[in-house]
Amino acid sequence: MTRFRMILSLLLAGMGTVATAQNINLPIIQTKYTADPAPYVHNDTVYLYTTHDEDGAEGFLMKDWLLYTSTDMVNWQDRGAVASLKDFKWFKGENGAWAEQVIERNGKWYMYCPIHGHGIGVLVADNPYGPFKDPIGKPLAWEGDWFDIDPTVWIDDDNQAYMYWGNPELKAVKLNEDMISYSDSIMHFPKIQDYQEGPWLWKRNGNYYLAYASTCCPEGIGYAMSKNPLGPWEYKGHIMNHTPRTRGNHPGIIDYKGKSYCFGLNYDIFRLKTGRHAEQRSVSAAEMTYNPDGTIQELPYFQDCKLEQIEWFNPYRQVEAETMAWGYGLKTQPKNEWAQKDRWNQVVTNIDEDEYILLKGVDFKKGASKFEVSASCHMFGGSIEIRLDGVNGQCIGKVDIKNTKDEYKTFSTQVKKVKGVHDLYFVFKGGDIQKQNLFFLDWWKFGE
Structure with a gap:
């Protein structure tokens, strides 16, 4: 367990046995x-x-x-x-x-x-x-x-x-x-x-x-x-x-x-x-x-207080990776700080072992069959486990992110078909050598 997840677990334990980062505001x-x-x-x-x-x-x-x-x-x-x-x-x-x-x-x-x-x-x-x-x-x-x-x-x-x-x-x-x-x-x-x-x-x-x-x-x-x-x-x-x-x-x-x-x-x-x-x-x-x-x-x-989702999230489009409901431990930075057309565009950085991105209320409708993600990896890389409804929830796919030198490349994988609305977790895993700063993420999308 990484340090940030240990600290978060201790904090939430003090709030009650059913408290999680997703059900307190x-x-x-x-x-x-x-x-x-x-x-x-x-x-x-x-x-x-x-x-x-x-x-x-x-x-x-x-x-x-x-x-x-x-x-x-x-x-x-x-x-x-x-x-x-x-x-x-x-x-x-x-x-x-x-x-x-x-x-x-x-x-x-x-x-x-x-x-x-x-x-x-x-x-x-x-x-x-x-x-x-x-x-x-x-x-x-x-x-x-x-x-x-x-x-x-x-x-x-x-x-x-x-x-x-x-x-x-x-x-x-x-x-x-x-x-x-x-x-x-x-x-x-x-x-x-x-x-x-x-x-x-x-x-x-x-x-x-x-x-x-x-x-x-x-x-x-x-x-x-x-x-x-x-x-x-x-x-x-x-x-x-x-x-x-x-x-x-x-x-x-x-x-x-x-x-x-x-x-x-x-x-x-x-x-x-x-x-x-x-x-x-x-x-x-x-x-x-x-x-x-x-x-x-x-x-x-x-x-x-309460803060409820007011419409479901559509995963069948190119979603910027810096879109999230929860991403503690991660950071973002401009993809190209000199850009004009998409000067607002960010990428997700500081990705370490066991950290994750959560998106709430993702509507898979009749089910996705594939997943694509744009990433850059300077060293040994790692993988993204695609899970539903929890960091240890059902794993519907896994994509390996390998060395790309200084380029952003698209990686893809097949995913198990699931229907309806779920919370979506991208859980990051390292390899034997590298556990921190695994890769950079630009965008992702699911395909039907």
């Missing part, structure tokens, strides 16, 4: 440390933008912004870093890529980025994956202090856009239609009870909502309501109360396919390997419920 991203979730629904997809805590960080060490996508809320595809501090030529630092939000308008995608201590910048792209570019060459909003952080943007029904931000004071402007300027002065609002930072603005059934990270530390997720996009704001309580189970939090709220979701952050992935504190955070999500009067039912801590 652990963070949705495990291959990188992510924070400050900014989900956005466009057409049929959730675009989840996040900040990025660097591996090994003790304090906040943040250089770029990441993107993940999903259509079922449990299997997420890593789209890589879509913007970074380097996109702001007027900023010369190497740290400070704090909590952003992205919104689409008139075919353009606008990313509002706080650069800690230097105000809030804005980037624009023609699509959600970038490249994002700075259209103004200076901060969009900054009052010369360290408090201009955590922007949230909402476009109202009358097409007026609003941007809120601030710690510990709440501020706002009415954005112009170009989304990269404002005409009036910055507004300052009275203190909302328990407000700290990280506001998130949205509207539902005629009510305006402002969720936020509530007073540190530990932070919860509080919220207020109003009948007007500029307040006054009435404190309503917590979406998730303060808890010592996480030091920080940061809300992102969406409605998607008939359900409502609250995203936030915690340290649960970092705590799989240590009990000490460092700023290496992870994004979680939970289903959220409104009361008949528009208020929100308080959620327990993320581990105790």
Whole structure:
């Protein structure tokens, strides 16, 4: 048993004899440390933008912004870093890529980025994956202090856009239609009870909502309501109360396919390997419920919430290997960081003996007969066991990954036909010599 599986087993043992990584609500991203979730629904997809805590960080060490996508809320595809501090030529630092939000308008995608201590910048792209570019060459909003952080943007029904931000004071402007300027002065609002930072603005059934990270530390997720996009704001309580189970939090709220979701952050992935504190955070999500009067039912801590799959996963297509519900111990990196057409494309790396990729709710329909995978192997390689419903579940096939030098090659195998919906596990095995860094994975697919 590898070290990470031993640690995970010990953690889950403390949660009860039936606990597994798949039936408790652990963070949705495990291959990188992510924070400050900014989900956005466009057409049929959730675009989840996040900040990025660097591996090994003790304090906040943040250089770029990441993107993940999903259509079922449990299997997420890593789209890589879509913007970074380097996109702001007027900023010369190497740290400070704090909590952003992205919104689409008139075919353009606008990313509002706080650069800690230097105000809030804005980037624009023609699509959600970038490249994002700075259209103004200076901060969009900054009052010369360290408090201009955590922007949230909402476009109202009358097409007026609003941007809120601030710690510990709440501020706002009415954005112009170009989304990269404002005409009036910055507004300052009275203190909302328990407000700290990280506001998130949205509207539902005629009510305006402002969720936020509530007073540190530990932070919860509080919220207020109003009948007007500029307040006054009435404190309503917590979406998730303060808890010592996480030091920080940061809300992102969406409605998607008939359900409502609250995203936030915690340290649960970092705590799989240590009990000490460092700023290496992870994004979680939970289903959220409104009361008949528009208020929100308080959620327990993320581990105790539910996050159910809302549509089955189709395996009969080319699936990027960096798509997963669980992949603790694995990492991802760009396949080609200089690419333009598919600059978002990642590959799975750091593949060791007994680690695995899990995809939930895979619909095999009448059954697959073959499996293909694109992989690269520099050394001795290993194999992928294709299993159902558990790491020791039914093995329907095995594919050997051999040395490819520096190329990506397609490997294939026949698989036993199974019908219906199953959780799919790709379990990695090494050989006699090599147990770590077995190979790189690009994509896979099943054939009928």
